[in-house]
Amino acid sequence: KYIASILANNKTLKGFDLSKNLLHTEGAIHISKAIKKNKRIASLDLSQDKIEASAAKYLAEILRENTSLTSLSLENNEIEAEGSKHIFQALAENKILTTLNIGNVRMGEEGGLYLSKMLQENK
Numbered sequence: 001k002y003i004a005s006i007l008a009n010n011k012t013l014k015g016f017d018l019s020k021n022l023l024h025t026e027g028a029i030h031i032s033k034a035i036k037k038n039k040r041i042a043s044l045d046l047s048q049d050k051i052e053a054s055a056a057k058y059l060a061e062i063l064r065e066n067t068s069l070t071s072l073s074l075e076n077n078e079i080e081a082e083g084s085k086h087i088f089q090a091l092a093e094n095k096i097l098t099t100l101n102i103g104n105v106r107m108g109e110e111g112g113l114y115l116s117k118m119l120q121e122n123k
Contacts, residue, residue: 004030008037015043019073023049032058039068047075047101056083060090063097073101084111088118095122 004027007016023031028051035041044062051059056079062069079087084107091097107115 001027001030004034007031007041008034010038011040014040015045015071016041017043017045018049019045019047021049023051025050025052025055028055029058032062035062035069036065039066041066042068043071044069045073046077047073049077051077051079053078053080053083056086059083060086063087063090063094067096070097071099072097073099074105075101075103077105079105079107079111081108081110081114083107085114088114092118092121 003018007013018031021027023046028046028049031044031046032055035044046059051074059072059074063072074087079102084102084105087102088111091100102115105111
């Protein structure tokens with residue numbers, strides 16, 4: 001929560017690596033809200049932070065509203081199919097993000113279908 005409030009107002013950082021900090025879902029929600037306000041962050045790494053599907057809709061808001069984020073890593077989190085749906089729907093509209101790491105997010109076959117649809121729509 002404290003890191004998020006500082007991040008929201010920071011005007012110099014362009015990349016932020018919070019991997020392996022065990023933010024959990026609540027922390028990811030706070031970070032998501034901060035990144036929506038910060039228009040300078042281009043790279044965000046939330047790998048291995050125990051983020052669950054319920055935080056994905058907040059992460060999806062970043063992808064819809066933030067115009068500076070070009071790289072996002074969600075590797076080794078528990079996003080699952082439900083969360084991947086929110087993220088991939090947002091990415092279908094996003095023309096800024098160029099790098100997405102979703103390795104081992106346990107999205108399953110259903111999440112794979114959402115990914116496939118997003119890739120067809122986001123050209």
